[in-house]
Amino acid sequence: xxxxxxxxxxxxxxxxxxxxxxxxxxxxxxxxxxxxxxxxxxxxxxxxxxxxxxxxxxxxxxxxxxxxxxxxxxxxxxxxxxxxxxxxxxxxxxxxxxxxxxxxxxxxxxxxxx
Amino acid sequence: xxxxxxxxxxxxxxxxxxxxxxxxxxxxxxxxxxxxxxxxxxxxxxxxxxxxxxxxxxxxxxxxxxxxxxxxxxxxxxxxxxxxxxxxxxxxxxxxxxxxxxxxxxxxxxxx
Numbered sequence: 140x141x142x143x144x145x146x147x148x149x150x151x152x153x154x155x156x157x158x159x160x161x162x163x164x165x166x167x168x169x170x171x172x173x174x175x176x177x178x179x180x181x182x183x184x185x186x187x188x189x190x191x192x193x194x195x196x197x198x199x200x201x202x203x204x205x206x207x208x209x210x211x212x213x214x215x216x217x218x219x220x221x222x223x224x225x226x227x228x229x230x231x232x233x234x235x236x237x238x239x240x241x242x243x244x245x246x247x248x249x250x251x252x253x
Numbered sequence: 254x255x256x257x258x259x260x261x262x263x264x265x266x267x268x269x270x271x272x273x274x275x276x277x278x279x280x281x282x283x284x285x286x287x288x289x290x291x292x293x294x295x296x297x298x299x300x301x302x303x304x305x306x307x308x309x310x311x312x313x314x315x316x317x318x319x320x321x322x323x324x325x326x327x328x329x330x331x332x333x334x335x336x337x338x339x340x341x342x343x344x345x346x347x348x349x350x351x352x353x354x355x356x357x358x359x360x361x362x363x364x365x
Contacts, residue, residue, distance in 0.1 A: 145296075170351065182342075182355040189351065229296055241287050242344075242353060244297040 142166070143232050143245035151251045158217040160248050162230030170233040171213035172242070173197075173205065175226040182229065188213055189235075220252045255280045255347050259356035266333055267364055274328040274359045276343035281321050284346040288317050288328050291340045291358070300341075301328070333363045 146161040164171065172187040174197075184197030186205040194205050202224060206214045213232075217224055230245040256279045266272050276286070285304045289297040301310045301317040303326070309318040316329040326343055340358040347354060 172353075179357075181357045182344075184353070187351055195351070227294075231297075241285070241299050241302040243299060244289070246296040247294075249294065 143230055143243050145228075145230050145245040145248050147248050148246065149249050149251075151253060152217075152220050154221060154252055156217075156220045156252075158220050158250070158252075160215040160217075160228055160230075160250070162213045162215070162245055163211050164213075164232040164243070165211065166232070166234065166243075167210060168232040168234045168243075169210070170235055171207065172231040172233070173203075173213065173215045174229045174231065175199070176229055176247075177226050185215065222252050224250065225252045226250060255283075255345060255352075255354045257343060257345055257354050257356040259341075259343060259359050261359060262357070263360040263362075265362045265364060268333060268335060270333050270363075271329070271331050272333055272361075274330070274341050274343075274361070276326040276328070276356055278324045278326075278345045278354075280347060281324050282347060283321065286317075286319055286326050286343060286345050287353075288315075288326075289342045289344065291342060293340075297342065330361075333361075335363050335365055338362050 143164045173185040174182045176182045188194045188207040204216045228248045231242045233242050258277045260275045287302045288300045303310050303319040314331040319326045340360045342358045344353045344355045
């Protein structure tokens, strides 16, 4: 089975800090995604990447950037963390060539900005 | 813009009951629909994926159906167990794999 690993389950950061959220998948998937999940708002797409060094903005990219230097790793960067970025962050990957075509999610990172 | 609605928002049933969760979407031009399970504070676990050309998929006690023309999907859970308690999310893919729109979920509680 595909495994998507997010490096931290819980993070507490201070306002203004630069924050890195890391995601690694072990099945050579081309597509990777970052979502945030908030009560009442559901899951919203921040950024996605369809290949190494390629990235596309999702629905709510403001305040975030991403990096994909290697196929297996997709990093989400909060340039200057703010309290409204307190949320659950979920990474996912997908193989567009595979028979399944579905998404596999990581276990999430709960980020609190104080 | 695709909108996905899940009804009911919350459901409580006694153990052993068969139940149906509903998902509706406004744009029938979808590539596939996926059902997920989410336990409190955890990530999403994929349950079933239905391609746009398929009518249903089954996995164990779970059966998901898709009626693209009417914009509906159902997730049927047979003989529910307390371990089935979780939030169930449906998501439709309208962007060829790069655009997944989620419903807000149905929170299920199965009581002893």
